[in-house]
Amino acid sequence: MSPTIHGHCLCGAVRIELSGPAQEVELCQCAMCRRWGGAFYAALRGEDFTIHGEEAITAYASSDWGERAFCSHCGSNIWWRFKPTGNRSFSAGLFDDAAHLAIEKEIFVDERADWCRVRGDHPQQTGAEVIAEAKAAGFSFD
Secondary structure, three states: OOOEEEEEOOOOOOEEEEEOOOOEEEEEOOHHHHHHHOOOEEEEOOOEEEEEOHHHEEEEEOOOOEEEEEEOOOOOEEEEEEOOOOEEEEEHHHEHHHOOOEEEEEEOHHHOOHHHOOOOOOOEEOHHHHHHHHHHOOOOOO
């Protein structure tokens, strides 16, 4: 993949340049992600990003520690942001270049729907394991 990839929402009002994109996607199977997008959330991170069309983005604080954003014109999911650090992951579906990436890991597998099981030999973590890992890194969820 190139050092910078370009993505956009369905209507094109929001465009993203993602520098140093990860070479794998992370799948979140939590109930909130499933409700947000209808299935798991395929997250793509990068080293840096530029957003064009920010005026078309609506952000929603889905929890004390997470924010979700979408295009207010077409409804495309844009990002999930971890509030304690400000780190964002972007919806992998925004980027054509991400279509052939492998799965890094699945998280919150204990919450996934039976019809949303993904094949492959990749790491899987329960919600408790994800939260414990974040707490060990110094993050508080209280």
